[in-house]
Amino acid sequence: LSKTTKAEDCYSLIQYFDLNQKPTVNKKQISKTITQYDESGRIKSIQNFLADDTRSSRRIYSYELGNKKEIAWETYKNNILNRAVYNMYIYNPFSTSKPIVKITLNKLNRPIAIKLGK
Numbered sequence: 001l002s003k004t005t006k007a008e009d010c011y012s013l014i015q016y017f018d019l020n021q022k023p024t025v026n027k028k029q030i031s032k033t034i035t036q037y038d039e040s041g042r043i044k045s046i047q048n049f050l051a052d053d054t055r056s057s058r059r060i061y062s063y064e065l066g067n068k069k070e071i072a073w074e075t076y077k078n079n080i081l082n083r084a085v086y087n088m089y090i091y092n093p094f095s096t097s098k099p100i101v102k103i104t105l106n107k108l109n110r111p112i113a114i115k116l117g118k
Contacts, residue, residue: 013037031056042068054079064089085112 013035018024021031032049048057060072074084086105104113 038063 015033016024017031030051034047036044038044042063043061045060050056055076058074062069062071072086075082088103102115105111
């Protein structure tokens with residue numbers, strides 16, 4: 001892990017993979033994964049790239065109330081956003097165990113699912 005020079009304080013790990021999706025040190029890879037961590041060592045995001053460095057997918061995480069939540073999942077085709085799911089969690093102010101509402105949005109920010117917590 002190496003500290004980045006960006007304004008936000010985070011750490012990154014870049015991994016390269018061969019044709020069999022096995023980790024490799026060869027930078028002429030079939031794919032590349034960049035994992036970013038926050039200052040506590042928790043995963044902030046995971047980005048996957050193809051051999052030509054075009055992004056294929058990205059996942060973003062949040063740690064509300066100590067629990068890891070996926071807040072964004074995006075897939076790309078030719079470096080253009082192809083499909084996206086964004087999750088918003090609204091918590092019950094009287095209970096910290098589970099969110100009372102989970103809203104899933106598509107890339108046009110139209111709701112595609114609304115789930116009530118139990």
